[in-house]
Amino acid sequence: MDPALIDKYRQETSGTQNVIHLNNAGASLMPDRVRDTLFAYLQSESAIGGYETFALYEEELNRFYELAAGLINAKSREIAFAESATRAWQMAFYSLPFDKGDRILTSRTEYASNYISYLQVKKRTGVSVEPVPNDGHGRLSVDALAEMLDERVKLVSVTHVPTNSGLINPVEEIGQLLENHPAVFLIDACQSVGQMPVDVDRIGCDILSATGRKYLRGPRGSGFLYIREKLLKEIEPVMLDLHGAAWTSPDAYEMRPDARRFENWEINFAGKLGLTEAIRYALEQDAAACWNRIQELATLLRECLGDVDGIEVKDPSLEKCGIVSFYSLRKPVDEISDELGKRNINISVTGGNSTLLDSLDRKLDRLGRASVHYYNTEREIDQFIAELKRLL
Numbered sequence: 280m281d282p283a284l285i286d287k288y289r290q291e292t293s294g295t296q297n298v299i300h301l302n303n304a305g306a307s308l309m310p311d312r313v314r315d316t317l318f319a320y321l322q323s324e325s326a327i328g329g330y331e332t333f334a335l336y337e338e339e340l341n342r343f344y345e346l347a348a349g350l351i352n353a354k355s356r357e358i359a360f361a362e363s364a365t366r367a368w369q370m371a372f373y374s375l376p377f378d379k380g381d382r383i384l385t386s387r388t389e390y391a392s393n394y395i396s397y398l399q400v401k402k403r404t405g406v407s408v409e410p411v412p413n414d415g416h417g418r419l420s421v422d423a424l425a426e427m428l429d430e431r432v433k434l435v436s437v438t439h440v441p442t443n444s445g446l447i448n449p450v451e452e453i454g455q456l457l458e459n460h461p462a463v464f465l466i467d468a469c470q471s472v473g474q475m476p477v478d479v480d481r482i483g484c485d486i487l488s489a490t491g492r493k494y495l496r497g498p499r500g501s502g503f504l505y506i507r508e509k510l511l512k513e514i515e516p517v518m519l520d521l522h523g524a525a526w527t528s529p530d531a532y533e534m535r536p537d538a539r540r541f542e543n544w545e546i547n548f549a550g551k552l553g554l555t556e557a558i559r560y561a562l563e564q565d566a567a568a569c570w571n572r573i574q575e576l577a578t579l580l581r582e583c584l585g586d587v588d589g590i591e592v593k594d595p596s597l598e599k600c601g602i603v604s605f606y607s608l609r610k611p612v613d614e615i616s617d618e619l620g621k622r623n624i625n626i627s628v629t630g631g632n633s634t635l636l637d638s639l640d641r642k643l644d645r646l647g648r649a650s651v652h653y654y655n656t657e658r659e660i661d662q663f664i665a666e667l668k669r670l671l
């Protein structure tokens with residue numbers, strides 16, 4: 280990426296002047312434009328009223344759908360706003376009809392919230408929940424998945440990029456395998472959207488959930504859901520309100536035809552507007568170039584970390600993303616993270632039970648997680664490594 284462009288992105292993000300932010304998988308630094316959009320909306324709410332502000336911004340708030348659709352190559356009517364990736368995912372998952380004996384196939388790197396939901400539905404309905412074995416690189420094995428498929432498989436649900444490693448699951452290959460299988464294909468793209476190009480048509484998924492605050496650089500408390508139009512016709516949201524449906528006669532209601540039937544009437548409108556602006560900002564960039572830059576920086580970070588005495592990089596897989604996870608053999612990672620924080624260097628720590636199966640498989644405990652975005656620099660990585668060496 281052209282260094283002038285990196286400078287421009289940093290100038291457009293004031294936070295880069297305060298901190299070395301290597302916690303982009305936690306929440307990225309917002310571009311100033313996104314912050315200003317949020318402030319302006321909140322200021323207007325306090326100045327003239329919430330409903331009145333909504334009326335002023337209604338057109339822009341509605342632009343959210345075409346922009347989010349453009350980001351993942353979907354149609355506007357296939358997009359719903361949600362207050363988090365988890366809520367988007369849950370609205371879709373709990374709306375799927377399951378019966379005793381149905382099978383849910385999933386990955387061994389699944390996020391805890393998703394797995395807890397599988398287990399709850401298992402308890403309620405008697406479905407079986409079956410993690411697909413990994414391939415030799417720690418990714419979901421497409422060959423193993425092919426062997427497990429039968430007519431009882433109702434859902435294949437996979438996390439694209441897991442919480443705590445650089446791993447990328449082979450979602451396009453899974454999509455190809457499922458092309459002629461009736462199972463619903465659900466992707467948790469919470470950590471991939473905004474980081475790498477994500478195209479729902481290429482992947483062939485039926486449902487995808489994403490968050491605003493991570494690689495999309497939007498505000499906290501924002502996210503979205505994609506549901507393929509064909510599936511929209513087949514499933515009814517597990518919960519409906521007067522926004523998702525109209526009460527048409529004393530005994531009847533009519534659902535909206537589009538994915539917005541999965542939304543609530545009352546939402547965080549400032550957050551939705553902020554996410555709209557963050558997506559617009561992302562769409563102005565060359566997604567492939569940003570993805571290359573993230574991979575380059577992450578490769579450098581892994582190499583540098585690997586050379587630090589007392590640090591073990593724990594990322595499996597061939598192609599790796601911007602999330603770098605590591606063990607410290609000398610000092611607890613929580614202490615390292617706290618100490619770095621005092622020096623304005625942000626990383627995070629992930630607990631073993633956020634991806635329990637993977638943690639048990641690889642005997643992982645608490646891991647340090649340093650995650651880069653395209654606006655980070657090689658110099659920041661050098662400073663982080665120097666500080667880490669000093670701490671150890």
Ligand SMILES: Cc1ncc(COP(=O)(O)O)c(C=O)c1O
Nearest residue numbers: 363364365390441442467469490
């Ligand atoms: C893989 C994965 N899925 C889902 C989530 C939850 O996202 P949110 O907090 O926006 O609900 C996370 C959060 O870290 C995650 O790592």
